[in-house]
Amino acid sequence: MNRRPEVWLVLALFVLSTSAGDVLMAKAMGLIGDLGKIREREGTFGAIRRIFVSGWFWLAVTAMASSFFSLLTALNWADLSFVGPASSALTFILNTFAGKFYLKEQVTGRRWLAAALVCVGVFFISR
Amino acid sequence: MTPKKYLILFAITVFSTVGDLFLKKGMNQAEIISLVHPWVLLYALANPWIIFGVLILCCFFAAYISSLSWADLTYVMPATAFGYVLTALTSAVFLHEHVSASRWTGVLLISMAVGFVTRGPAKTVPPPEISVEAE
Numbered sequence: 687m688n689r690r691p692e693v694w695l696v697l698a699l700f701v702l703s704t705s706a707g708d709v710l711m712a713k714a715m716g717l718i719g720d721l722g723k724i725r726e727r728e729g730t731f732g733a734i735r736r737i738f739v740s741g742w743f744w745l746a747v748t749a750m751a752s753s754f755f756s757l758l759t760a761l762n763w764a765d766l767s768f769v770g771p772a773s774s775a776l777t778f779i780l781n782t783f784a785g786k787f788y789l790k791e792q793v794t795g796r797r798w799l800a801a802a803l804v805c806v807g808v809f810f811i812s813r
Numbered sequence: 814m815t816p817k818k819y820l821i822l823f824a825i826t827v828f829s830t831v832g833d834l835f836l837k838k839g840m841n842q843a844e845i846i847s848l849v850h851p852w853v854l855l856y857a858l859a860n861p862w863i864i865f866g867v868l869i870l871c872c873f874f875a876a877y878i879s880s881l882s883w884a885d886l887t888y889v890m891p892a893t894a895f896g897y898v899l900t901a902l903t904s905a906v907f908l909h910e911h912v913s914a915s916r917w918t919g920v921l922l923i924s925m926a927v928g929f930v931t932r933g934p935a936k937t938v939p940p941p942e943i944s945v946e947a948e
Contacts, residue, residue, distance in 0.1 A: 708886060715881035716938055722883065737878070754870075758854055758863075761840040770833065774897075778890060785887035792937035793887050796929050800891035803926035810919030811897050 693763050700756040701773050705780040707749035712789055714742035772812070775805045814935055818883065821876050822892050822931075828873035830896040835866030884935035891930040894923050 718724070718736050725733045737743055760769045782801045786793040839862030843853070857863055880889050898920045905912040912920075 708890075711878060712881050712886035712889075715878055718882060720883045721879050750874075755854060758836065758840055758857060761837050762843060762845065762854075762857075770897075774894075778894075781890055782887055785885060789886060790938060791885040791887050794933060794937075796933045797887045797891070800926040800930035801887070803922045803929070804891050804894045804897075807894075807919040807922030807926065808897060810915050810922065811901060812919075 690763075693760070696756050696759045696763065697769065697773060700753060700760055700769075701776045701780065703749050703752035703756060704773065704777050705784065707746050707753050708777070708781050709784045709788060710742055710746035710749055712785070714740045714746055716789065717742060770812075775808045778805055778808075814931075818880070818935070819931075821880050822889070823895075824876040825873060825880060825889070825893045826896045826899060828869050828876060829893070830899050832866050832870035832873055834900075835862050835869060839863035839866060885937055888930060888933070888935050891926050895927050897923050898927075 714737075715721075718740060721733050721737075724736060728736075757769070760773075778801050782793060782798070785791040839860040840857060842860055842862065843857040845853075858867075877889070880893075884892075901912055901916050901920050
């Protein structure tokens with residue numbers, strides 16, 4: 687497997703853009719509210735309209751598009767068994783911190799433990 | 814949490830796992846991408862496996878944004894980590910690949926994480942009034 691510097695660079699880009707996309711999308715959907723309830727009140731098109739007028743949604747989509755293209759490049763250069771676990775574990779850690787400090791979610795001991803178990807689990811699966 | 818919401822979390826897991834597998838299959842067939850000729854990446858978008866992968870990831874995207882409208886990011890992430898378990902199980906059952914003790918340990922740890930987090934509350938940030946327009 688090729689692990690040249692470009693692989694690490696594109697992996698870093700993938701992790702950062704994935705994390706940014708996740709956090710911005712969580713921010714957008716948190717501001718919009720429960721889509722199920724909106725759909726009951728305003729119908730499917732009403733729910734879609736609320737999503738499409740959100741600036742945070744389009745910022746998230748931009749970050750996710752960067753994430754998608756960096757993933758394609760990473761998959762072209764390295765194995766899925768390396769790209770998947772390596773990026774997921776890092777994204778998990780970044781997202782958990784962003785959830786607590788930026789999105790102001792109550793990251794309880796249960797959630798920290800779950801995030802840590804997933805990271806360790808991903809490490810074991812990728813060995 | 815209603816059964817429908819658990820179903821959405823399960824759909825996220827399945828769609829992301831299958832979508833990534835399809836993308837990998839497509840990118841294996843694509844030319845090697847170099848930093849000098851990055852536009853080769855655009856040609857890869859015409860590959861059928863990539864097209865199927867993108868369609869499946871669109872389904873993932875719909876389920877994912879729906880889940881984020883009623884659950885925290887720090888809840889959705891571990892709750893949908895079951896995809897790693899799914900990959901290991903399908904590799905063992907359908908592809909007859911050898912799954913080592915280390916991999917089963919990973920499967921056990923991730924399953925425990927999913928169990929831990931899904932027993933807690935899904936949303937800790939108070940939702941906005943529905944009448945409030947999104948930014």
